[in-house]
Amino acid sequence: MQKKLWLLMLTLVLAVGLTACQEEQSNGGSSEQGNDKVEEKENQETSENSDNESFQSVTLTDKSGTEVTINEKPERIVSVLPSATEIVYSVGAGEEVVGVSKWANYPEEVQDVEKVGDQQLSIEKIVSLEPDLVVADLNNGDDVEALRNAGLNVLVLGSQNLESVYEDIDLVGQATGNVEKAQSIISQMKSEVEDVQNAVSDLSEDEKKDVWIEVGPELYSGGDGSFIDELITLAGGNNIIGDQQGWPQVSEEVVLERNPDVIITTYGYYVEDAVEQVLARKNWQDVKAIQEEQVYDFHGDLLTRPGPRLTEGLKKLAQTLYPELFN
Secondary structure (H helix, E strand, C coil), X not given: CHHHHHHHHHCCCCCHHHHHHHHHHHCCCCHHHHHHHHHHHHHHHHHHHHHHHHCCCEEEECCCCCEEEECCCCCCEEECCHHHHHHHHHCCCHHHEEEECCCCCCCHHHHHCCECECCCECHXXXXXXXXXXXXXXXXXXXXXXXXXXXXXXXXXXXXXXHHHHHHHHHHHHHHHCCHHHHHHHHHHHHHHHHHHHHHHCCCCCCCCCEEEEECXXXXXXXXXXXXXXXXXXXXXXXXCCCCCECCCECCHHHHHHHCCCEEEECCCCCCCCHHHHHHCCHHHCCCHXXXXXXXXXXXXXXHHCCCXXXXXXXXXHHHHHCHHHHC
């Protein structure tokens, strides 16, 4: 069960006013109050029309290499991967989201949004929601083609490094008419990266800590080309499996031989006492991180989900490795 959850996480790896007015009038509310309600509704409609009129038709080349033309500001958005959902909400298009994947968990508002499947999307359900725009990811594979064959406008994202995340945020900002907000988020993320790099810039090679980030109790982790490797490097650490590619499962012997100074687990939200379990491993008692109790648990989304919270994960990682540099 744990492995299944880990794999899902990795491959992985968004009329009340009129009723109130009628109730007020039926309860003896004044006509002036009723007029105020009507005026408020008209002002809201005027604002929405203004937003639609200010939206400029845009043609974007998404991460699948497909040109996507959006003529009007999307009013109904379905996001089919948690990372994409985080990006859609972050740029300010959350109110337009009418469908998300089962595994979407951030921000909190997604809990109340219609679910459209998990690894296997319900194409029929998505079509029934009549979205103006579907935001997907390269990981959605054949489902993207199925959605397009169903006549839907699909914008495909896909990132394996921070620079690509910035590109995805920009794409969603343009697609939803939230360009300025998207650029603000990108600027903030770059600023956070710069702050961390400045803080660790004076570390010598001998001072840099060797890090093992364990994204599954079966000893999966991120090697070269993964977010984990990039974040460890930016945080001033050395990834003990930085010489391996992608997301490998490594042997216990490799971890013990490379003797990390710090161990970080990312599965404490579904494995009870994850840190305590690592500290108690019989064969690991000579590892420096175990001896010095330098074992910590992070929520995996901060280190493996390609969205705007990656730099939050970076800051937390750097502060954990070198707390004295961030006092």
